[in-house]
Amino acid sequence: MALSLPLIPAKTLTATTTITQFPENPKTLNLKQCKTIKELNQIHAHLIKTRLLHNPRIAQTLLESAAIVLPEPMNYAISIFDKLEEPDSSDYNIMIRGFTSKQSANEALILFKEMCERSVQPDEFTFPCILKACSRVHGLKEGMQIHGHVMKSGFGSNGLVQNTLIHLYGNCGEIGVARHVFDAMSERNVITWNSMIAGYTRSGCWEEVVELFRNMIEMDVGFDVVTLVCVLTACGRLADIDLGEWVDEYAEANGLKGNPTLVTSLVDMYAKCDRVETARRLFDQMPQKDVVAWSAMISGYSQANQGREALALFHKMRKTNVEPNEVTMVSVLSSCAVLGALETGEWVHSYIKKKRMKLTVNLGTALVDFYVKCGSLESGIEVFKKMPSRNVLSWTVLIQGLASNGQGKRAIEFFNLMLEENIKPNDVTFLGVLCACNHAGLFDEGRGFLVSMSRDFDIEPRIEHYGSMVDILGRAGLIEEAYQFIKNMPIEPNAVIWRTLLASCKIHKNVEIGEESLQNIVRLEPAHSGDYVLLSNIYASVGRWEDALRVKIQMKDTGVKKTLGCSLIELDGTIHEFFAEDNLHPHSEEIYNATEDMIKQIKLAGYVPNAAEARLDAEEDNKEAYVSYHSEKLAIAFGLIRTSPGTTIRISKNLRVCTDCHNVTKMVSKVFNREIVIRARNRFHHFKDGACSCMDYW
DNA sequence: TTAGGGTTAG
Known part of the structure; x- marks a missing residue:
């Protein structure tokens, strides 16, 4: 390995500057107190000069400082390690720990291999260290090999080693194997239980998390903050507010509310248990909010269907010096998707590019989902094609998006591509595929897929x-x-x-x-x-x-x-909300005039109000007027007067589109020469030239 | 010298 010793020239080590700071006997030097690489350099130089570096114990202390105590890259530690005449297992352990903690777990594995080749026997600490490295890189295969090594070396019943094995298997998705190790242990401590619980948390086995926690209490094992954080996560997913509140009270009574991780978990739990305001109160009280706390609160709003609050909080976050990460953006995009806020989401997309965020599978999928949910199919497909890697979810959101936008045949083409790429569809993928068959009128194919999913893919409908x-x-x-x-x-x-x-x-x-x-x-x-x-x-x-x-x-x-009909339209990044017959909008009068104008113009082109539904919806006299002011008509009229000719008008609404509104929108698309995309409760409608993508079936 | 934790899309 390359040698890179940034040695301070000997001449700087004058008695007045440095040497006098050292105690008489260098053996008592506490190298770990080195705060900077410069201090370490000086001591290193001194040890070379005084030949004390030949003492293995002193050399090892120096190595530990370079590899673990200081946050420097491993080069320095490597240079020291390479000079050791006969590195023993503890020297190797230090290097493995250093590599692992500095995100170079693969190098740790290489070093472990070298250790074995040089016949240095691993000790009881080597295995926990190297297993942790495997865990970091999700190296299940390597971890299993080392597990074999553990058994041969006689460390199979060592508690530390077993705990790390539970963590490794839990972290690599092999929760059954983790449980096997757990069950086989004769003595378990809190960390053993926590490792198992953390594994269940990672695998989404929420019931098991709660069950183990109850076992811990029954068996009087004790628990700590780490346990509670996992339990709170499970409470959120299970909507178990009772247990969640119990944990909150326990934390309050035991002075644990100062732990930011625990409070973040509480925020997450409350938001997921439909107590968003409680979550927000806790969040606001946090003296220091890191990116996870912000993301948890934003996703809380997003999942509670409060997209506008989520976006407002994201804007507030941008005013702090906490940088959003990929996870934050997933929730932000999800909010844009729910709101149908195309412009805002497009801005988020450019923000992601500007910040050079990694297009992770999750982030890419969230982007695709956002675009297709806003009816912007081509952009969705473009992102999908650019994604460096995709999983079953990425394919599923695209297939569902195409299907619900009326492009059934295209959705099925992507499904076939997915199979060619050997991505195994799941139950939700088939929902998208069936939806595609429905919208494309592919009756026989639909029946075929329903049979195929259980026969060929082992998925019960x-x-x-x-x-x-x-x-x-x-x-x-x-x-x-x-x-x-x-x-x-x-x-x-x-x-x-x-x-x-x-x-x-x-x-x-x-x-x-x-x-x-x-x-x-x-x-x-x-x-x-x-x-x-x-x-x-x-x-x-x-x-x-x-x-x-x-x-x-x-x-x-x-x-x-x-249910009151409600339509949203986004103009210049502002979301305008309309209810049927409402006059809450500040430009209400103008909007009503525009709506009347719009109806007048399409009547000239042959529109006849739908008597059937109008008659039923009407309260007494104003029969026609009532349907005229359905929320989407107001939103479309507003879109017509506030956007330049030719611009696509995008509306999202909470109910199905009524027959009359559907007719009106078709006519408007033709008379005003506009594409209009309406995202309704059950599907999309793309209106163009007087026709709709749903072919009048919805 | 050793082991465990929170936020993410269908």
């Missing part, structure tokens, strides 16, 4: 897959067959399945099966307003006005509240 199949049949107009399919399903149908059928009944005007569907839905899930609206619309569409009204009244009587 879940209720969602059956639901997708019901949708495929319904779209094809095979209502009766869809009904029989539900009856013969191996799983008990839920409200979603019946709702899917109900929606098909609406399109194909099948009153009889529609009625039965609603009965089933009401039985399973009484308080869902959309179903009543759908049935009511079915009656209306076949002219059964009294029945339609009866359903409306029934809806009122049973206390089912209609």
Whole structure:
């Protein structure tokens, strides 16, 4: 190995400058007190000059300072190590630890190999050190070889070694093997338990984390902050607020709230347990917030569907000197995706480029997901192609994105490419594939995929897959067959399945099966307003006005509240929110005028308001007016007056698009020569030249 | 000299 000794010239070591600082007997030198490389240089030079470096103990202390105490690169330590006449196991241990702690675990492994070749026997500390190195680089294969070595060397029942083995296997996803080592141990300490719990945490086995924690308490093992951090993570994922609060109280009572990692875990737990305000309070109280704390709070908002708060917090973070990392950006992009905030997300994308952040699999996938969820398919595909590596999730978000945007055939092409690249699809991938078949009208293919997923890929279809199949049949107009399919399903149908059928009944005007569907839905899930609206619309569409009204009244009587329609449009990075008939917007009057204007113009081109739905939605006299001011119409009109001609208008809304709004948007796309993308509750609609990508089925 | 912890997309 190359020698690079940045020696201070001997002449600087004058009695007045340096030597006098040393104690008389250099053996008592505490080299670990060296704070800088310069100090170490001086001592090193002195030891060479006085020949004390030939003393192995002194040399080893120097080595330890260079390799472990100082944060310098390993070159210096290497130069000392290479000069050792006969390095023993403890010298090797120091070097292995140094490499591992300085992120060069591979070099640690090379050195261990060299140690074995030079017949230096590993001691009880060597194995924990080298196993930690394996763990760092997820070197399962190397770790297993060393495990074999451990057994041969007789350290198989050494507690330290076993703890590190648990950590290694847990860290490499071999949680079963980790548990095997754990179960075989005769004595376990807190670290043993924590290593096992940490492994379960890493593998997402949240129930096991809680179970082990309860065992720890029952068996009186004791626990510490590390245990609690893992338990809190599990509480968040399991939405176990009771245990989470218990941990919080324990931490409070035992003065652990000063530990930033623990508080970050509390923030995460509260946010995931739907207590975002509590999380924010804790977050605000943290005196020092690192990137993980910020990311946890941002992702808390993002997951609680509070995208605007997430973005606001991200902007606040940018004013501090804490640099966001890839993980932060994943949550920020997810918020943009949920909000449909294309401009903001595009800005985030350029920010990622400017900061030269690594396009990790997660970050790349989040970007693809963001673009396709904003209906910006080409950008999504471009990012996807540029990703240095992709996993099943990356493919799945792309397939789902293409499918929900009405590009079913293209989605299936990507699915085939995925198989060619030997990426194994999972259950969610198949949801995307079935969705693609649905939107592309690929009826036979859909049926084929449903069979294939269990036969060829060993994935049991879940209720969602059956639901997708019901949708495929319904779209094809095979209502009766869809009904029989539900009856013969191996799983008990839920409200979603019946709702899917109900929606098909609406399109194909099948009153009889529609009625039965609603009965089933009401039985399973009484308080869902959309179903009543759908049935009511079915009656209306076949002219059964009294029945339609009866359903409306029934809806009122049973206390089912209609969800308020809400549409969002982003202009110059600001998100504007509209509710049906609202006048909350500061430019309300202007927007209403624009909406009237828009309707007037499309009427000239032949638009006739949809009487059926208008009639039902209307309160008394102002029948037409009511539908005219559905939230997406207001948002589109606002988009028309605030963007330059030809610009694509992008809206996201919380409900399905109603028939009248769908007609209006088609007409607007033609009359005003605009592409309009509406992201609705269940799918995307791309309007262009008077037609929609959903082919009028949604 | 030795072992364990928090944030991320479908």
